[in-house]
Amino acid sequence: MQVHLLGTAQDGGVPHPGCDCRRCGAARTDPALARMASCLAVQAAEGAPAVLLDCTPDFPRQSALLKARTGSAVPAAILLTHAHLGHYLGLAFLGREALSAKALPVHCTDAMGAFLQANKPFRHLLDRGEIVLKEAGLEMPGLKATSFQVPHRNEDADTVGWRLESGGRRVLFIPDFDAYTPRMMEEIAAADLAFLDGTFWADGELKGRDQKSLGHPPVKEAMEILKDHAAKVRFLHLNHSNPLLEDGPERAELRALGFGLAAEGETVRIQRP
Secondary structure, eight states, X not given: OEEEEEEOBOTTOBSOTTOOSHHHHHHHHOGGGOBOBOEEEEESSTTSOEEEEOOOTTHHHHHHHHHHHHSOSSOSEEEOOOSSGGGTGGGGGGSTTTTOOSSEEEXXXXXXXXXXXXXXXXXXXXXXXXXXXXXXXXXXXXXEEEEEEOOOXXXXXXXXXXXXXXXXXXXXXXXXXXXXXXXXXXXXXXXXXXXXXXXXSSTTOSTTSOGGGGOOOOXXXXXXXXXXXXXXXXXXXXXXXXXXXXXXHHHHHHHHTTOEEOOTTOEEEOOOO
């Protein structure tokens, strides 16, 4: 199985709109420091069709990266996690104004599908047959994807994580959630690699806002919860406020405890057992 990291940031990316903090300022000056919204592409093997996990506002650039990694700018299917802007707005680029897709399968929950059907421009994509809604699960040669519910702020739909299985190996993608549940811990224990919500490093990171109301267990707390699984965990969905974006003491602490960070643009190859 091959996993391509097409984005690793929180929905707003880095630099973040309207932010003049040191990290966002540096990313505006140096494009190498910029980060796109979290997104994975997964293949059963090199040369196999790729599935895209979430479709972000950075889709134009991410589709170019997808083509560079897999040979095609168009995935075989898209798997959605939930209805927050960084995870589905890229679907708009599949319409006739841009990619003009043809019956591209979009796998999501019934609630997420109802949200897309009720809102334009996504309704237009469905009416024109540019995308086709499918159940929240997928099987294709060499690759199986299974969704499971996770707790999050579900203002418009529900939220799922995805388990990708190929060749006896398992990869998890759970970029957004509010707490570690027993089901999630079971999934993490059984996985070979887990890409998990790392939005914030610690409590109090967002000045002047009620950070706890947003969910997202801070990485500092998550590392204690996940200490028995450190080697398989890579954090992504980093907010622009997260000091893990820089190579400082927080990264050193993370690495010392055996955890990893998802690196934008990297390809991870997971061999058969």
